[in-house]
Amino acid sequence: xxxxxxxxxxxxxxxxxxxxxxxxxxxxxxxxxxxxxxxxxxxxxxxxxxxxxxxxxxxxxxxxxxxxxxxxxxxxxxxxxxxxxxxxxxxxxxxxxxxxxxxxxxxxxxxxxxxxxxxxxxxxxxxxxxxxxxxxxxxxxxxxxxxxxxxxxxxxxxxxxxxxxxxxxxxxxxxxxxxxxxxxxxxxxxxxxxxxxxxxxxxxxxxxxxxxxxxxxxxxxxxx
Amino acid sequence: xxxxxxxxxxxxxxxxxxxxxxxxxxxxxxxxxxxxxxxxxxxxxxxxxxxxxxxxxxxxxxxxxxxxxxxxxxxxxxxxxxxxxxxxxxxxxxxxxxxxxxxxxxxxxxxxxxxxxxxxxxxxxxxxxxxxxxxxxxxxxxxxxxxxxxxxxxxxxxxxxxxxxxxxxxxxxxxxxxxxxxxxxxxxxxxxxxxxxxxxxxxxxxxxxxxxxxxxxxxxxxxx
Numbered sequence: 001x002x003x004x005x006x007x008x009x010x011x012x013x014x015x016x017x018x019x020x021x022x023x024x025x026x027x028x029x030x031x032x033x034x035x036x037x038x039x040x041x042x043x044x045x046x047x048x049x050x051x052x053x054x055x056x057x058x059x060x061x062x063x064x065x066x067x068x069x070x071x072x073x074x075x076x077x078x079x080x081x082x083x084x085x086x087x088x089x090x091x092x093x094x095x096x097x098x099x100x101x102x103x104x105x106x107x108x109x110x111x112x113x114x115x116x117x118x119x120x121x122x123x124x125x126x127x128x129x130x131x132x133x134x135x136x137x138x139x140x141x142x143x144x145x146x147x148x149x150x151x152x153x154x155x156x157x158x159x160x161x162x163x164x165x166x167x168x169x170x171x172x173x174x175x176x177x178x179x180x181x182x183x184x185x186x187x188x189x190x191x192x193x194x195x196x197x198x199x200x201x202x203x204x205x206x207x208x209x210x211x212x213x214x215x216x217x218x219x220x221x222x223x224x
Numbered sequence: 225x226x227x228x229x230x231x232x233x234x235x236x237x238x239x240x241x242x243x244x245x246x247x248x249x250x251x252x253x254x255x256x257x258x259x260x261x262x263x264x265x266x267x268x269x270x271x272x273x274x275x276x277x278x279x280x281x282x283x284x285x286x287x288x289x290x291x292x293x294x295x296x297x298x299x300x301x302x303x304x305x306x307x308x309x310x311x312x313x314x315x316x317x318x319x320x321x322x323x324x325x326x327x328x329x330x331x332x333x334x335x336x337x338x339x340x341x342x343x344x345x346x347x348x349x350x351x352x353x354x355x356x357x358x359x360x361x362x363x364x365x366x367x368x369x370x371x372x373x374x375x376x377x378x379x380x381x382x383x384x385x386x387x388x389x390x391x392x393x394x395x396x397x398x399x400x401x402x403x404x405x406x407x408x409x410x411x412x413x414x415x416x417x418x419x420x421x422x423x424x425x426x427x428x429x430x431x432x433x434x435x436x437x438x439x440x441x442x443x444x445x446x447x448x
Contacts, residue, residue: 048365130364137361140354140423141272151424158421158428182437185421185429192420193413197382199364200375204382205409213406217441 031069033059035079042080043127047134050127052076074145077135082149084128091117104171105222111164112215115187119208122195126202129195136192158184165218173220183218190214255293257283259303266304267351271358274351276300298369301359306373308352315341328395329446335388336439339411343432346419350426353419360416382408389442397444407442414438 037058042050052073056066070076091113101109122129139146161184168174174183194210215221261282266274276297280290294300315337325333346353363370385408392398398407418434439445 046365133364134361136420137358140357140420141270147424154421154424154428177440179437182430182434185418186414186434186438189417189421189429189434190410190414191417193415193417194409196360196364196416197378197409197413200371200378204378205413206406210406210410210413213403214410214438216401 027069030059031079034061034066034069034076035083038076038080039083039128042077042131043125046127046130047077050131072145074135074138077131078146078149080128081132081135081153084125084132085153088114089117089121090114101222104168104173105220107171108168108173108219109221111168112212112219112221115191115211115215116208119191119211122207126199130199133196133199154188157188160184161187168219175218175220178218187211187214251293254283255303258285258290258293258300259307262300262304263307263352266301266355267349270351270354271301274355296369298359298362301355302370302373304352305356305359305377308349308356309377312338313341313345314338325446328392328397329444331395332392332397332443333445335392336436336443336445339415339435339439340432343415343435346431350423354423357420357423378412381412384408385411392443399442399444402442411435411438 034055038050038055041054041058045051045054052063052066055076056063059066066076070079091110096110096113135146136150138144139150141147158181162180165174165178165180165183169178169180174180191207191211194205194207197205198207258279262274262279265278265282269275269278276287276290279300280287283290290300294303315334320334320337359370360374362368363374365371382405386404389398389402389404389407393402393404398404415431415435418429418431421429422431
């Protein structure tokens with residue numbers, strides 16, 4: 001890593017823009033631009049097809065500069081996955097109006113529809129889903145740079161779902177005998193597992209339908 | 225791979241035992257011994273901790289000889305996973321008698337108990353479960369040597385479960401509205417996904433309970 005910096009922070013930037021806007025803001029902005037570019041590259045090319053080189057080219061940086069922001073490919077890929085977590089697709093408002101309706105059952109339906117919408121959006125970014133499958137598998141091994149990300153991601157997802165399922169139980173729209181803690185883990189598990197099968201054979205499974213079926217089993221949804 | 229063979233097939237074997245029993249039987253036996261040793265090594269040490277060297281030592285072979293049977297670490301690891309598929313743990317007969325009972329509901333309960341028994345057995349072999357998680361993730365990428373194994377494994381598992389769920393539906397013990405094809409994929413998915421979470425945090429999830437919950441949602445089990 002002793003090669004001269006090839007483009008990340010040019011002297012002019014440091015003297016001009018960066019000073020006016022603060023070096024931290026500048027660095028954060030560049031970091032975001034790298035992650036955006038990496039998202040696009042890996043979304044279209046997948047885990048093996050995507051390369052550091054192509055990401056560097058897209059943001060007009062040398063690979064050496066890129067390594068200043070992300071010391072390893074794994075670090076960059078984890079940032080790509082974290083970015084996906086931040087951009088939750090929203091369900092179609094017309095569908096929500098039509099299928100969810102009002103009241104407690106409406107809230108249960110909105111919860112189900114938001115999960116379905118994300119599952120459907122994932123069909124459009126197979127490269128990112130592939131990235132997720134490879135990294136989540138690798139990261140179970142000790143000392144993997146992505147381990148902490150996945151531990152936290154699972155904790156956060158389970159906690160969010162436990163909260164919503166507990167609220168739905170209080171509203172009387174969680175089916176009898178369903179445990180919010182175990183059901184929360186099961187939603188996440190089913191989702192990860194069905195994505196894995198989908199990556200091996202896209203015609204064999206329907207990701208959104210598998211989640212919809214499960215949610216219909218545990219929730220009292222509006223009757224149509 | 226030009227190093228002399230260090231122990232796999234000694235001249236004495238070729239002239240004696242191997243000729244009497246046929247070279248194919250000899251080779252198959254040695255292959256099995258390697259996979260058995262690799263299963264033990266990776267079951268106790270996990271994906272990163274296990275090594276070709278240790279497997280070779282256990283079977284009294286050089287690493288070069290080992291590579292004659294399994295050209296890459298991935299090939300050997302896939303064979304370890306395939307071996308696990310062959311050894312399905314059976315549920316405790318007393319528990320089956322007590323919880324399953326007779327008739328159609330009894331058959332549904334036996335199906336559920338056999339899945340639970342396997343999930344519980346997996347708790348005892350975290351190294352193999354780790355291996356499965358790493359390889360199934362890696363194998364989604366094109367040209368991975370394990371890809372074909374996973375494609376087939378998922379096809380076989382889904383087909384077996386579809387058959388059993390269809391039979392249970394005919395016996396009237398599949399709940400209304402449950403689709404055997406989607407439920408079969410969901411059992412496999414839930415299982416893979418809950419194992420993944422368990423590898424990141426063994427106290428956070430109960431693998432057997434997640435599967436039991438799901439099977440209770442889709443099957444009419446005996447009432448106790």
